[in-house]
Amino acid sequence: xxxxxxxxxxxxxxxxxxxxxxxxxxxxxxxxxxxxxxxxxxxxxxxxxxxxxxxxxxxxxxxxxxxxxxxxxxxxxxxxxxxxxxxxxxxxxxxxxxxxxxxxxxxxxxxxxxxxxxxxxxxxxxxxxxxxxxxxxxxxxxxxxxxxxxxxxxxxxxxxxxxxxxxxxxxxxxxxxxxxxxxxxxxxxxxxxxxxxxxxxxxxxxxxxxxxxxxxxxxxxxxxxxxxxxxxxxxxxxxxxxxxxxxxxxxxxxxxxxxxxxxxxxxxxxxxxxxxxxxxxxxxxxxxxxxxxxxxxxxxxxxxxxxxxxxxxxxxxxxxxxxxxxxxxxxxxxxxxxxxxxxxxxxxxxxxxxxxxxxxxxxxxxxxxxxxxxxxxxxxxxxxxxxxxxxxxxxxxxxxxxxxxxxxxxxxxxxxxxxxxxxxxxxxxxxxxxxxxxxxxxxxxxxxxxxxxxxxxxxxxxxxxxxxxxxxxxxxxxxxxxxxxxxxxxxxxxxxxxxxxxxxxxxxxxxxxxxxxxxxxxxxxxxxxxxxxxxxxxxxxxxxxxxxxxxxxxxxxxxxxxxxxxxxxxxxxxxxxxxxxxxxxxxxxxxxxxxxxxxxxxxxxxxxxxxxxxxxxxxxxxxxxxxxxxxxxxxxxxxxxxxxxxxxxxxxxxxxxxxxxxxxxxxxxxxxxxxxxxxxxxxxxxxxxxxxxxxxxxxxxxxxxxxxxxxxxxxxxxxxxxxx
Amino acid sequence: xxxxxxxxxxxxxxxxxxxxxxxxxxxxxxxxxxxxxxxxxxxxxxxxxxxxxxxxxxxxxxxxxxxxxxxxxxxxxxxxxxxxxxxxxxxxxxxxxxxxxxxxxxxxxxxxxxxxxxxxxxxxxxxxxxxxxxxxxxxxxxxxxxxxxxxxxxxxxxxxxxxxxxxxxxxxxxxxx
Numbered sequence: 001x002x003x004x005x006x007x008x009x010x011x012x013x014x015x016x017x018x019x020x021x022x023x024x025x026x027x028x029x030x031x032x033x034x035x036x037x038x039x040x041x042x043x044x045x046x047x048x049x050x051x052x053x054x055x056x057x058x059x060x061x062x063x064x065x066x067x068x069x070x071x072x073x074x075x076x077x078x079x080x081x082x083x084x085x086x087x088x089x090x091x092x093x094x095x096x097x098x099x100x101x102x103x104x105x106x107x108x109x110x111x112x113x114x115x116x117x118x119x120x121x122x123x124x125x126x127x128x129x130x131x132x133x134x135x136x137x138x139x140x141x142x143x144x145x146x147x148x149x150x151x152x153x154x155x156x157x158x159x160x161x162x163x164x165x166x167x168x169x170x171x172x173x174x175x176x177x178x179x180x181x182x183x184x185x186x187x188x189x190x191x192x193x194x195x196x197x198x199x200x201x202x203x204x205x206x207x208x209x210x211x212x213x214x215x216x217x218x219x220x221x222x223x224x225x226x227x228x229x230x231x232x233x234x235x236x237x238x239x240x241x242x243x244x245x246x247x248x249x250x251x252x253x254x255x256x257x258x259x260x261x262x263x264x265x266x267x268x269x270x271x272x273x274x275x276x277x278x279x280x281x282x283x284x285x286x287x288x289x290x291x292x293x294x295x296x297x298x299x300x301x302x303x304x305x306x307x308x309x310x311x312x313x314x315x316x317x318x319x320x321x322x323x324x325x326x327x328x329x330x331x332x333x334x335x336x337x338x339x340x341x342x343x344x345x346x347x348x349x350x351x352x353x354x355x356x357x358x359x360x361x362x363x364x365x366x367x368x369x370x371x372x373x374x375x376x377x378x379x380x381x382x383x384x385x386x387x388x389x390x391x392x393x394x395x396x397x398x399x400x401x402x403x404x405x406x407x408x409x410x411x412x413x414x415x416x417x418x419x420x421x422x423x424x425x426x427x428x429x430x431x432x433x434x435x436x437x438x439x440x441x442x443x444x445x446x447x448x449x450x451x452x453x454x455x456x457x458x459x460x461x462x463x464x465x466x467x468x469x470x471x472x473x474x475x476x477x478x479x480x481x482x483x484x485x486x487x488x489x490x491x492x493x494x495x496x497x498x499x500x501x502x503x504x505x506x507x508x509x510x511x512x513x514x515x516x517x518x519x520x521x522x523x524x525x526x527x528x529x530x531x532x533x534x535x536x537x538x539x540x541x542x543x544x545x546x547x548x549x550x551x552x553x554x555x556x557x558x559x560x561x562x563x564x565x566x567x568x569x570x571x572x573x574x575x576x577x578x579x580x581x582x583x584x585x586x587x588x589x590x591x592x593x594x595x596x597x598x599x600x601x602x603x604x605x606x607x608x609x610x611x612x613x614x615x616x617x618x619x620x621x622x623x624x625x626x627x628x629x630x631x632x633x634x635x636x637x638x639x640x641x642x643x644x645x646x647x648x649x650x651x652x653x654x655x656x657x658x659x660x661x662x663x664x665x666x667x668x669x670x671x672x673x674x675x676x677x678x679x680x681x682x683x684x685x686x687x688x689x690x691x692x693x694x695x696x697x698x699x700x701x702x703x704x705x706x707x708x709x710x711x712x713x714x715x716x717x718x719x720x721x722x723x724x
Numbered sequence: 725x726x727x728x729x730x731x732x733x734x735x736x737x738x739x740x741x742x743x744x745x746x747x748x749x750x751x752x753x754x755x756x757x758x759x760x761x762x763x764x765x766x767x768x769x770x771x772x773x774x775x776x777x778x779x780x781x782x783x784x785x786x787x788x789x790x791x792x793x794x795x796x797x798x799x800x801x802x803x804x805x806x807x808x809x810x811x812x813x814x815x816x817x818x819x820x821x822x823x824x825x826x827x828x829x830x831x832x833x834x835x836x837x838x839x840x841x842x843x844x845x846x847x848x849x850x851x852x853x854x855x856x857x858x859x860x861x862x863x864x865x866x867x868x869x870x871x872x873x874x875x876x877x878x879x880x881x882x883x884x885x886x887x888x889x890x891x892x893x894x895x896x897x898x899x900x901x
Contacts, residue, residue, distance in 0.1 A: 462786060507788050550787075552832040553892045554797060554806035557788045563797060563804050571785045571797040571804045672765065676817045 008103055011055045015100045018048045019093075022067075024277045026086075026093050027284055031295060033080025042071050048096070060099045067092045087288070090281075183263045190256035196249035203242045210235055255543065258567040262544035266304065266451040269546075272350040272357075273301025275314035282318045283346050286325040292332065293343040294325055300350030305357055306449050309425060313359055313443065316421040320361045320441050321346055323415075328365030328439055338436065340364065354467075354576050355450065355549070355561045360442040368433040391431040418443060450547050450562070454574060456540035457523060460504035460719070463572060465564060468542055470577035472524040472531060482519045482535065487711050491522055491533040498524065501584045502535035505718060506559045507573075518715070527581030534580065547574040559583045602721040603648030604628035608638035608664060609682075610656040614705075618651060618682070625714050627721070635659035642668060647677050648722040654683035654690070662697045669698035678720040682713070754849045758878075759826070760871060762840030764816025767876045769869045770826070772844070774881035777827040784825075784837070791891045795837055798825060805833040808888045813864055814879070828881050834888055836881075845871065852878065863887075 021044050029037040049064035070085055070092075081089070214231050217223045223231075276298045287294040329335075329344035336342055347362045373390045382393060418441070422429045427445030454465030455474075475493065477485065485491045491500040502519050519535030547562035561576025605627050609615045612633075619629045630647075632638035636658050642650065650668060654661035661681050668674040678700040683690065686704045694702045701716040703709075757772040777800070784807050786796040793812035797804050807825060811817075813836070822837035851870040864887055866880040 548804065551804050551806050553834055553888055553894055554787060554794060555789055555791060555892050560788060565799050565802060565804065569799040569802065570783045571799050573785065573787065
């Protein structure tokens with residue numbers, strides 16, 4: 001049996017989980033003494049002791065026993081443990097962690113301890129199984145390497161070096177049980193969707209038999225023509241229904257598989273909460289050695305990201321939280337004198353902001369002493385007067401907020417490590433400080449992989465995802481409502497007029513998009529600047545997705561935040577709500593950002609029409625919409641003008657003396673130079689036949705004069721016009 | 725196992741073993757492998773060695789961008805790759821929907837889209853002629869190749885990549901191939 005070859009296989013997994021629970025349980029107990037956390041810790045320690053004895057890990061079992069011994073007297077004691085007992089608990093916790101971690105180390109194990117030396121059933125091959133099933137290996141674990149090339153300060157400072165080592169091993173990326181359950185649910189769901197497919201196959205078989213019977217009847221000529229026709233019609237009807245059902249069933253299966261894929265991809269991501277215990281412990285240790293009382297709050301445990309991000313971030317913030325305890329929080333008497341609670345508070349939070357993750361550490365201490373820092377900077381010959389400049393020096397110039405180097409918090413090292421981490425992860429660090437009230441150190445990093453729920457929308461033939469967490473509502477639009485919204489650029493929603501813009505305009509790529517009926521729904525997006533309404537042709541439902549950054553050589557507009565891969569392996573754009581809103585609200589005054597967001601100006605439009613009135617009318621419409629317009633009074637003149645300069649679009653009448661509009665379009669399509677310029681036919685001819693002929697000639701759109709709708713015409717032009 | 729099969733297996737095994745003792749078959753140094761392609765309605769050729777994959781009819785997701793030559797994004801084995809229009813990089817107006825994608829060798833990932841694949845040919849190196857007085861090579865073209873259907877300009881993939889890098893505002897360092 002394979003278990004016999006590695007008796008520790010399951011113990012490693014269980015022990016690691018128990019150790020994690022012990023680590024956070026001890027810190028819980030430290031902050032909230034009482035019988036309840038004691039009982040919980042006793043339970044966990046007891047389980048660990050039992051399991052360790054079974055696999056003859058005496059060392060671990062003994063430490064767990066000692067751990068229990070300390071806790072037993074406090075079972076019903078609401079007062080909590082004495083400080084030295086607490087310290088002993090933490091020491092034992094560390095010792096157990098170390099032992100358990102050593103079990104997963106690859107050979108040669110430097111010190112297996114007496115447990116390995118005892119003659120037991122434990123096979124000597126144990127260390128040869130360092131993989132510990134799939135749990136330990138699937139994701140590249142963050143290592144200390146990011147700091148191997150960091151500042152020389154690291155090498156010079158044993159404090160920093162040990163901190164880095166300590167932090168880097170704490171991130172154990174692995175799939176949480178709920179995530180696996182979730183994935184299994186999705187697989188089950190996808191499986192369940194197969195049933196209609198199977199039913200469909202049965203129906204098809206039946207229909208096949210019916211068809212054969214029918215063919216037989218027709219050959220025999222025994223049944224009347226009327227009856228056979230009726231049977232054939234019925235068969236056709238049933239085939240149609242079966243076909244629709246099958247399409248529907250396949251659609252569903254496809255959607256479910258998409259979901260399965262995204263959830264499986266999501267397993268590669270780790271919840272941010274995995275680094276909280278390490279930070280909490282760092283705060284606790286620093287507080288202990290400084291003789292301060294500190295409460296640690298953490299938020300955002302569920303935000304998921306790649307382990308490669310969390311490792312370095314955790315290392316850097318270990319320094320930041322220590323600095324906050326040592327330099328930020330005042331000693332108790334000082335706090336009381338300032339009217340603050342004796343116990344200081346350090347809050348660590350993680351949140352997702354669009355395609356960025358933000359990590360922040362806030363303390364309620366004295367804040368940065370900007371005046372002292374400024375004086376220090378000036379003493380070094382640095383000129384910094386504004387508060388922001390001074391704080392920037394803390395970040396970049398090695399200015400420390402402390403006069404002495406202490407054991408737990410080396411001078412400015414924390415900030416150096418944070419700065420290096422930021423550089424390595426292409427992130428940014430900001431410091432906010434309020435003298436007397438506290439400081440916040442924040443690191444924002446772009447997320448390479450991010451799991452989220454998206455709302456799938458279709459616009460102009462393109463399918464894109466919108467992050468569901470910024471969608472406030474979806475509103476169905478009638479044709480009339482859509483036209484009004486398009487004309488006014490506003491959509492009334494909950495008694496306010498939200499800016500409205502069809503998504504197809506924002507996603508316009510300069511190439512002809514398939515004709516669509518126009519927006520059938522509006523997605524109300526919540527952005528920093530308020531709510532905006534995005535017009536989409538169709539809503540296709542929600543789905544789980546993992547988005548990644550756009551590739552390096554693909555600069556896009558602000559509206560496109562990232563990209564995901566659909567079930568067929570094709571890229572799908574994920575829109576950035578903030579960027580999309582900014583694009584929509586962009587005014588001429590706004591200079592735009594570094595991202596090439598500006599759309600090139602459209603090339604002029606050539607209007608070809610023999611009627612002076614129509615020419616003038618069209619010119620005035622187009623000019624007031626901001627286009628430059630040239631006029632031609634006949635097809636011949638049109639062709640001549642078309643060759644004389646680069647146009648962005650031809651707008652031509654059909655019935656003209658000389659060559660007509662169809663011919664004009666055909667000839668321009670046949671000319672390689674002119675074929676790239678889209679042509680729109682405008683005519684009083686409304687028959688399907690004429691439309692058909694126009695499309696055959698190569699027209700990109702056909703607008704009927706009788707139903708002449710200025711907005712419709714402009715929408716076509718906006719969609720089609722070639723830009724410089 | 726019949727004797728016939730056994731002897732056949734023996735022979736296959738012997739052939740297989742023997743193949744290790746034969747020096748690696750290398751292409752004649754004096755020949756060049758080329759893809760003869762059509763882009764922007766004109767014939768071109770590119771060196772096979774400067775590419776790392778050729779794909780027909782791969783869907784391209786359009787991307788709104790201010791780089792006209794950037795057609796969009798395509799997926800290759802879970803990697804999202806930007807697709808540039810070869811015709812546009814060569815200065816032709818963008819007309820036809822390109823059917824073929826060729827992956828340019830080097831990093832970051834880059835695919836070039838073109839309309840027509842004529843054939844894959846091996847020609848004597850002597851048939852490739854450098855541009856006359858090529859002190860300052862022009863654009864993405866480097867020299868010509870003599871093919872049965874007529875002479876074709878040679879598209880230099882690294883130079884094309886460099887152009888795409890410049891268009892995307894991406895720092896390009898030479899020697900990425």
